[in-house]
Amino acid sequence: MSKLSQKHLLGIKDLTSEDIELIFxxxxxxxxxxxxxxxxxxxxxxxxxxxxxxxxxxxxxxSFELAQKRLSADTINFSASNSSVKKGETLLDTVxxxxxxxxxxxxxxxxxxxxxxxxxxxIKANIxxxxxGTHEHPTQALLDAFSIREKLGSVAGKKIAIIGxxxxxRVALSNIFALQKLGAKVMVCxxxxxxxxxxxxLGVEVEFDVRKALQxxxxxxxxxxxxxxxxxxxxxSLREYSLYYGITKKLLDSLKKQIVIMHPGPINRGVELSSxxxxxxxxxxxxxxxxxxxxxxxxxYLLAARS
Amino acid sequence: xxxxxxxxxxxxxxxxxxxxxxxxxxxxxxxETVIIGxxxxxxxxxxxxxxxxxxxxxxxxxxxxxxxxxHRDDFRRREIPAKASETKIEFAIExxxxxxxxDVLFTGRTIRAAMDTMITFGRPKxxxxxxxxxxxxxxxxxxxxxxxxxxxxxxxxxxxLVELEAQGHKQNKIWLINKD
Numbered sequence: 450m451s452k453l454s455q456k457h458l459l460g461i462k463d464l465t466s467e468d469i470e471l472i473f474x475x476x477x478x479x480x481x482x483x484x485x486x487x488x489x490x491x492x493x494x495x496x497x498x499x500x501x502x503x504x505x506x507x508x509x510x511x512s513f514e515l516a517q518k519r520l521s522a523d524t525i526n527f528s529a530s531n532s533s534v535k536k537g538e539t540l541l542d543t544v545x546x547x548x549x550x551x552x553x554x555x556x557x558x559x560x561x562x563x564x565x566x567x568x569x570x571x572i573k574a575n576i577x578x579x580x581x582g583t584h585e586h587p588t589q590a591l592l593d594a595f596s597i598r599e600k601l602g603s604v605a606g607k608k609i610a611i612i613g614x615x616x617x618x619r620v621a622l623s624n625i626f627a628l629q630k631l632g633a634k635v636m637v638c639x640x641x642x643x644x645x646x647x648x649x650x651l652g653v654e655v656e657f658d659v660r661k662a663l664q665x666x667x668x669x670x671x672x673x674x675x676x677x678x679x680x681x682x683x684x685x686s687l688r689e690y691s692l693y694y695g696i697t698k699k700l701l702d703s704l705k706k707q708i709v710i711m712h713p714g715p716i717n718r719g720v721e722l723s724s725x726x727x728x729x730x731x732x733x734x735x736x737x738x739x740x741x742x743x744x745x746x747x748x749x750y751l752l753a754a755r756s
Numbered sequence: 757x758x759x760x761x762x763x764x765x766x767x768x769x770x771x772x773x774x775x776x777x778x779x780x781x782x783x784x785x786x787x788e789t790v791i792i793g794x795x796x797x798x799x800x801x802x803x804x805x806x807x808x809x810x811x812x813x814x815x816x817x818x819x820x821x822x823x824x825x826x827h828r829d830d831f832r833r834r835e836i837p838a839k840a841s842e843t844k845i846e847f848a849i850e851x852x853x854x855x856x857x858x859d860v861l862f863t864g865r866t867i868r869a870a871m872d873t874m875i876t877f878g879r880p881k882x883x884x885x886x887x888x889x890x891x892x893x894x895x896x897x898x899x900x901x902x903x904x905x906x907x908x909x910x911x912x913x914x915x916x917l918v919e920l921e922a923q924g925h926k927q928n929k930i931w932l933i934n935k936d
Contacts, residue, residue, distance in 0.1 A: 451836065451839070452836050452837055474839075475839075475840065477842075478823070478825075478826075478840040478841075479826075481842070482826065482843075485876050485877060486876065486878060487875070487876035489876070490826035490827060490873075490876075491826070491872070492826045492827075492828075492831050493831075495832065496832075750826075750837070751837065753831075753832060754831065754832060754834075754836075
């Protein structure tokens with residue numbers, strides 16, 4: 450019998466390792482539920498959840514929506530592109546208007562780091578951060594760690610390399626926090642321009658050679674080059690990036706061991722990951738997507754109990 | 757805290773044997789019957805009964821366990837959320853007779869939730885309930901057991917404690933506890 454230490458899920462940074470374990474144990478049960486002939490339970494039937502997306506998303510939004518429906522919650526969807534935000538409404542006003550319609554929980558994605566933390570200070574509803582700028586993406590990190598635990602039995606003691614655009618990635622930061630809390634060793638790897646200057650202070654190893662990183666790790670979590678967040682050029686061309694940092698089946702086969710390949714999606718095939726690597730038996734990319742629903746169900750279920 | 761013994765080891769053994777005989781009377785060779793134990797404490801009783809039945813009938817009887825946590829009606833009304841346990845039903849219950857097994861029948865709400873959970877796996881032909889202890893006059897729903905080990909008069913404030921060897925206790929014993 451236990452509950453989360455937090456009322457909101459703003460970032461992995463605020464969670465304890467017990468919180469993460471509790472989420473995983475609950476997600477195990479939900480994974481069994483979503484594989485039943487009837488994939489639905491009535492737990493959240495008296496809860497209304499608003500999915501407020503100020504930034505584009507396919508996977509995360511579908512996954513959250515499905516998780517909510519599997520728990521029998523009522524859901525409403527909001528995206529900034531076709532809303533009054535365009536007319537100049539502030540974030541707090543927008544959210545307060547949604548809450549006035551008796552909404553219990555907000556799942557929010559926003560381009561500004563800290564936006565959900567700001568909301569948490571001003572409103573009573575539970576908030577789940579579905580990605581805030583380049584800061585955190587907690588449910589992605591939870592489902593990544595959950596998938597590693599499922600594939601390798603545990604996370605503690607495992608070596609995980611996060612490869613690619615670390616500078617613009619919220620997935621990287623949340624993953625580092627989550628994996629370290631669970632006792633894993635973490636390495637980041639990418640071109641020097643795409644690694645934050647002081648990333649080593651988080652206690653991660655830094656590597657510029659992708660081959661050495663792959664040689665070192667048990668799991669490689671490959672990240673997308675986030676061109677939409679890059680105002681200047683960080684490397685000469687995508688072709689050159691893929692030549693030096695792209696992961697191919699050939700490269701994987703040349704390693705002396707079998708490693709696991711993960712990717713949070715969307716994949717730019719042929720850039721950070723070649724098609725033959727993404728579709729190989731090394732890859733657990735689609736398991737990550739399935740686990741995403743179970744992990745988000747666990748997060749929503751445990752947070753709803755805390756309101 | 758006062759403890760009163762309801763069933764001692766020998767009597768419990770006789771009771772379980774009797775329950776098995778009753779089941780055989782109604783289910784014959786168990787070709788169309790499955791046994792499902794309720795998480796978390798009912799699975800120990802269900803295991804004992806399942807083992808005994810397989811020995812008596814010399815047949816393999818499908819056995820699983822069911823967790824009803826996500827179908828409970830008291831979610832968000834408790835201080836601490838109920839923790840779910842594993843559900844494991846690796847056979848089809850469609851068209852079968854299901855014997856649901858729990859240790860204690862109290863308010864009936866767990867059984868209500870269990871029936872809802874079970875229906876997500878298919879439509880059984882028939883569902884029966886077996887409990888070791890039936891607490892009289894405490895029901896909050898119109899639910900009754902088909903097979904009862906022992907009926908006990910209890911107050912809502914009292915608690916029934918089932919100690920089984922399978923749970924790590926020295927002897928099989930069932931107690932009635934007065935909370936003060």
